Amino acid sequence: MTTQAMTAGRAPMPGMKVYNLKLGMWIFLLSEVMFFTGLIGSYVILRFAHPDHFAEPGVVLNVPLTAFNTFLLICSSVTMVKAYAAIEQDDQQGLKNWLLATIVIGAGFVGVQVYEYIALAAEGFVPMADAYHAVGRHMPHDGPVVGGQLYGSTFYTMTGFHGAHVSIGVLCLCFTYWRAAKGAYSADNLGGVEIMGLYWHFVDLVWIILFTIVYLI
Amino acid sequence: MSTIEQEMVHAAEGGHHDHHELPFIRKYIFSTDHKMIAKQFMFVSLFFLVIGGLLATMMRWQLGYPGEPMPGGMILPDAMMAPTPDGAIMLPEFYNSLVTMHGTIMIFFAIMPLLVGLFGNLLIPLQIGAEDMAFPRLNMISFWLAVPAGILMLASFWVEGGAAGAGWTSYAPLSASGEWTGVYLGQQLWLASLTILGFSSLVGAVNYITTVINMRAPGMTWFRMPLATWALFITAILILLAIPVLAGALIMLLFDQTLGTGFFRPEVGGEPLLWQHLFWFFGHPEVYILILPAMGIASEVLSNRARKPIFGYHSMVLAIIGIGFLGWIVWGHHMFMSGMNPLLGTSFMISTMAIAVPSAIKTFNWLATIWKGDIHLDSPMLYALAFVSMFIIGGLSGIFMASTPVDIYIHDTYFIVAHIHYVLFGGSLFAIFAGITFWFPKMFGRLMNETLNKVHFGITIVLYNLVFWPMHNLGLQGMMRRIYDFTQYEYLAPLQPMNRFISISVFLLVAAQAVYAINFFWSIFRGEKAGNNPWNSNTLEWTVPSPPPHGNFPEMPVVYRGPYEYSAPESEEDFLPQTKPPSKKPPVQDPIPQPVTPTPEGF
Amino acid sequence: MNWSWMLPPSFSTVSGDIDGIYYVILWITGITFFITEGLLFYFIFKYRHKEGRKAAYDHGSTKMEIAWTMIPLVIVLWIGVVSKGVWDTVKVDVPPAGLEVIVSGKQFEWNVTYPGPDGALGTSDDFETLNELHAPEDEAVVITLRSEDVLHSFFLPEMRIKQDAVPGQDITVWFEAVQPGDYTIGCAELCGIGHTTMGGKLIVYTAADFQAWSSSQAQQQQP
């Protein structure tokens, strides 16, 4: 039925057995992959070219906090799956609850990231190359500068772009929730929820890669 | 997610659009009809084509008459021209802006939207038998993202410090700080504008790919798709994967300027070469984005006007796909002299040599297509043939710079300028002329005036070669590109006459385009009425009225054969539409599919 | 007006090979050019539309297509192989230096630093010239190319040498002039408002003259 809705009762040659929205989302995610590949690739190149600019894990960055944040995001993926499972069963209430949960956790992730930024900036870890003077966590401010000017630039750009994706995702989740509240979705008509899920899982996946590369290595 | 939901609703309404009349604003301005959006792209990019041409004439004035007052220069602000008693003389920073903006506007705002925006939108749904794009509203958004991008780009001429002046490639660190160029806000607008345009192309690409994969009519198997659609499909994939990389690079450079990050600023440890790698990793697929659709258009017109099946349809498709793949591993050939490891240079040279082959295949197949044909030499055919012959030159001159040692000498000289213009002007632009002329009736229901077109073709092909052929020679004499006053170099001063000759030819060439413009607008209103199928073509778009109604196909077309069955013995005319049910068992490659039951071949 | 496709004379040990490859490619592409364009025009004339004649119904010939896939492939790969050799001699295998100098690009001038009497760079007796590179003939001049601000491109047309100067990177360029005389230094990469003025002179002496010039400079520039 959905497939038919997508193609307006015509019976074309489906190159793939997925309806347009889903296919479109997959294709769009491909381009997102290239976008993050470009960013992460640049990060890796700069890091190999200037190891001295990058500090040991945990010296500047608050790894435990971010690990917790990563855990949050993974949970939000689980709740997103739950939401989709619910609507597959035509369970409107379940859909709404799980969507709400996803929204809350997603917003929480962004909140923690903002807090992290503020804390880091207070320690002199800033994106402006010329103003960079990170002294490492809980160090006296006149201590020796840790890492180099590229560290702040790359860190905030990498994590910032991911943060932007999450924030946008949260907004869309709110919209999906609003639609769900109006009962727009059903077991036969869950395209909106499904592609929302696809996007959300993608953002989650990217974060796991970023967390590994930026924080742990 | 409103748009998505609307898409669903909208799509659900599918068939019964055409019944209710849309209000003017929905029909002509915020239209979701792919044909209208195609026209919108056409008018906007033709406007930018004119702008780009005017920029070129100003540039050529400085090169043809270095340091002499430019006629009418007085009307330009002091930030561009130096007022002197006997007229206004061009400032070097303005010349740099001209170089940059001519390249940027022609590539991103004229050629690319004409090929992808115009022909992608117009042809894909019509040629595969879809009633519209997969996401009509996204399609509209794609256009309405391109417009502000264009406005930003033009506006940058009038901000303090003038428009971007670091070349269309905006190599860092020159582009990273106004201290080096004297351009401050302009460079940031350039970056912002291209980022927005990037999103516009991205939306379009997602739309095209989804449409081609999912919305083909019954019987339209992969290997029954017209080559234009094939080319646009592969182009869309290239856009989809290349643009995001550029967007990333643009944003990083924008951050370097506005936030003070250090990606490309060596003084804080950044890597200037990183910009070049990112830019050309996008930039080389971009080159094929700019030529593949042109190849597709040319194939359509050649086969149709020669009334002969395209020679080696499958290898043509494979060549397009091959280019699509190889296009990703040759970017380094723009960077032989950049300080990149010379060993990498060799590997990039080999891959570059390899990518010459698919283009060679296509060229020979085009020749073989018109061989033993029944060639109707009307204007679309003339433009298409011009495309082939100019593309041959552009392709051959490419081999010189692909060979690393020769590139040492000709890199960054006018030889490169000649090469890119033989491919982008002689190639893409002539194909665009061919395409617009060929599909004009489908867009406006009237034919363009043949005589005026032939006049335009004659003047253009001659002047075009007078402009760009000598640039090879300039390059061989060692004249570097993007140079404000080459007479500063003793050994280049003798090139003055030839430069003046080129400049005069450019002025005439640009003026001559008026013929096409006049013909274009005159024909929209007064042109000879065209029926459904003025060219006796086989492909689906010619089975419906010109212009096609909203929803394109009154009833679902069913496809029985490939697109190029011209002069087939089984039909008494010299063409055999894809939708014509076979009389007896026809000698066509593909089996007749049961409508509805999908048979995805090839892939 | 010079419509010639010949390259201007060149005066370095490698320029001969570079020009050689150029002429080989010129021949190959030239012949291809005349054949293909010739065929194109011939077909246009021969098979122009005539009433009542129908075009051949022909979907292609795998044999022919394989032929014109393989032939170009072989040719271009051969060009590639030949090119590699010369490329390596010019850019990869740097010969032992007869003269080592530092050339540093800066908006909009080339600063050249010479080793001075002790023959070593980075010592107090180094001396400099502005926009002029003085070199002996028949000696490999090995240049460490730098840039102080933006990208420049160090271009010696008559030596067939070109190399971008990248800030933050030391790039080795070398050439060996075969004849004394005055030659051109150019900047081939857009480098800002004064890009057009960023020219200079390459002056090649006989070994003896160079010694004389070098020592005279060294004395002048000592404080």
Add this chain to the structure above:
Amino acid sequence: MIEKYGELRNTALLLSILVIAGCGGGGDAGGGGAGGASDAAPAESPVDVATAGNIAGMVTFSGAAPMMAEINMGSEESCAARYSTPPMEDSFVSDGNGGLANVFVYVKEGLESLSFPTPTTAVVLDQDGCMYSPHVLGVQVGQDITLRNSDGLLHNINASPTENRPFNVSQPVNMETNRSFGAAEVMIPLRCDVHGWMTSYVGVVDHPYFAVSGADGSVSLDGLPPGEYVIEAWHEQLGTTSTNVTVATGETAQISFEFTEAMVGSPVPMGEPIDLLHPDGHRVVDH
């Protein structure tokens, strides 16, 4: 995915607004910046000539003067031809007996309560024989500087201030371009990238009491209202030194600035704001 494009449309909107702003900014000839004197906006108070006093001073240098090398103008024959003896670098100029030229002397403190009209006459900075003349000059906030090219060959003027908006313009022929700085700043370096040796320094202050020491090192600030002042002297190689002075009605107060060999290569403040609102907003150039 689609929702993201909704968000993009807004970006586009914002940016177009930005542009319109940009166009607006494009109008004025490069001044702008932090607004300078106008923020402190006390009523315009013309100085009463009857009660005004003067300051006369000497700037001297003691010790071994830094070596000034010859300028090699070889790359610009037409300029080199203008000089019988090769021109010397002009970052340190003093007469034989201790007088130090090209020192910018100005009232740094003591005038906060007053404000002064912007002069309508422009100050000329000439590019002649591939040298800037004068080498050091002072202007008032908003006062026009006429950049003149008398050489008829390509010069560019690259100003890199901290308080004001930077600019980098070229002059390929004999021509004049007017520029002004909207914020007080001592000093703003100007340079010509085409001729690496060409540099000049502009002092921008929000009152008329400034001067550049002459060849003999003498300076005079005339027509000051009576009161206590802090006077600062700035030299591109020797840094700054300042002194306090009391100006009495109708009298000429004597001051002197002593630069010494020891100060050679000491930090030279650039782009220092005069108004005390942001006291340490200056970058330092080390030699």
